[in-house]
Amino acid sequence: MRRTPALAAALCAVALAATACSSTAKPSAAGGAGFTPPRLQAMKTLGPGEGRVNLIAWAGYAEDGSDDPKVDWVHPFEKKTGCQVSTKVAGTSDEMVNLMKTGEYDAVSASGDASLRLIASGDAAPVNTDLVPNYKDVFASLKMQKWNSVNGVAYGIPHGYGANLLMYRKDKVSPAPDSWAPVFAADSPYKGRITAYDSPIYIADAALHLMSTRPELGIRNPYALDSKQFDAAVALLRQQNANIGEYWSDYLKEVSAFKSGNSVLGTTWQVIANTAQAEKAPVDAVLPKEGSTGWSDTWMVSAKAKHPNCAYRWMDWIVSPEANAQVAEYFGEAPANRLACDHTADKSFCATYHASDAAYWKRVWFWTTPIPQCVDGRKDTTCVPYAKWVQAWTGIKG
Amino acid sequence: MTALAAFLHRHPRLRLAGLLSAPTAWLVVAYLGSLAALFLSAFWTTDPFTSDVVRIWSLDNLRAVVTTDVFRTVALRSIGVAVAVTVIDVLLALPVAFYMAKVARPRHRRLLVVAVLTPLWASYLVKVYAWRAILAEGGPLDWVLRPLGLGSPGFGLPAVVAVLAYLWLPYMILPIHAGLEQLPDKLLEASADLGAGAGRTFRSVVLPMVLPSVAAGSVFTFSLSLGDYIAVQIVGGRTQLIGNLVYANITLDLPLAAALGTVPVVVILLYLLAVRRSGALRSL
Structure with missing residues (x-):
């Protein structure tokens, strides 16, 4: 407060922008097209597995058969790599950001409204895509996007994408x-x-x-x-x-x-509709004509990962054609690996979910962290940053 | 060793200090220490983009808590819920505890105490999810009330009050029961001999004697209700209480959450002072 001019301070207090006002003191906040993330090194070579990996995932992303015995791509991974998986399911991106700050997790399936925050805070490390052999088969349209890379440095492996x-x-x-x-x-x-x-x-x-x-x-x-x-x-x-x-x-x-x-x-989400239908609830889910919001998720590695080698093995596993097909089909989203389309149980799955159908995805707005620099490219105005969205949300619920 | 014992024997104050220092240190460090940490972090700020805590001192969070409409509304709503739960629990607990302590046959009394304690053995979440099933559309409550032309109140504020009143009822029954057990039967008989009816006996004899117990129970029900946020999430519909605000902000804005967290602390301190002033705690 002491370092801000009186008027600005008063405005801050009125707008309850306690958070927004102090940001000027910190260089890590977003800056135009490219902010400068903390300098972190990606892993150079893959070492032996640590025997464990702790994941933060959306519901349905790391199924080990406990929800449905037929749905299990975690045990085959454990058998293949010797990395025991323990999964924490998170309900919102904010929860994921917070869980990552604890430093107890190795990897996270972050959506676009969490990924940049994790990069900027130094919680997510750059990813060496050469250590992920299956990365080469990921749809080119998903690689090095603004939610999974910064200044030409990759920060994760695309997992899949879908619409709300x-x-x-x-x-x-x-x-x-x-x-x-x-x-x-x-x-x-x-x-x-x-x-x-x-x-x-x-x-x-x-x-x-x-x-x-x-x-x-x-x-x-x-x-x-x-x-x-x-x-x-x-x-x-x-x-x-x-x-x-x-x-x-x-x-x-x-x-x-x-x-x-x-x-x-x-x-x-499609996975909720699928679960409800499986429990005999008479529900259906549609993509409305106005389009929708959606997600494009990225597996990211924690900068404080205690089991980074197992985390890399998990990232490679989850975008492998077979596992990616299973998770995409179970969750109800388009797979990231183009070869996954050959492995789905329903052969028309990729067509149904419009994988690589660019025209369809024009109607879907992938979650992105709102920042003061308008992400639609407008230069003549500033946009409302996410911290204000959080405050407004409390006010909306009343 | 004997010299030390003799020394301590001659210095009773030192002996007392040696005995009490460990629990006192625990109280100060773990309990007051965490409260102090909470209070301190309320003065920090966060980076709006990364949600990292920035240790720049400012009063903005506390000011926001006091001046923002939605925080005030939610705080008042939470206090309202805590008061309602306490009142309902007192009304339910008094007859139950009276029956347990005075009316039931002596060999049944112990069983009744066990029965009151039994729900405390079940997990909190199990009980609240059971209430979600009870209150759901087409659930048991709906089924019972349908013939009367009514329906389940659904998820919302009334559901929250009902569920919290259910959850904390044992904490009200037990102190009142303990208070009533100490009430000599002779006093009730004397009151009857002097011609007082049941109502008059209750007002002039029982109530003044158990008031301290009611106050003690109300401290439990009031503070437990004020801090709850899980039952609200499960049966509260779109309701949010002060605990939900803390929970919602703790992920992204820890200092604001800390500032919000001081509200129930202050309210409970004020409540304890009020209870103390009323003299209800003096005879405990």
């Missing part, structure tokens, strides 16, 4: 929705039965809806919102809050809510 879908109870919602409109409408007939993802990044879903319903706001990318656009998205979510039954971040909680009918409509 709209799930509904077939017996309670008619007509079948093809748009996000009933989720956001103030007079939605499903008041009190709507569910939403409990994370600040969900603000982008509202922004995406505004892109088609209020073009005058000029939103071109749901992760690049100036203050006027941001306020509109927050207002929409406040209005939605009155209709929400419950927010979810634990996927089992959403499954149970849809099974009982406490939730009948709302955002979901």
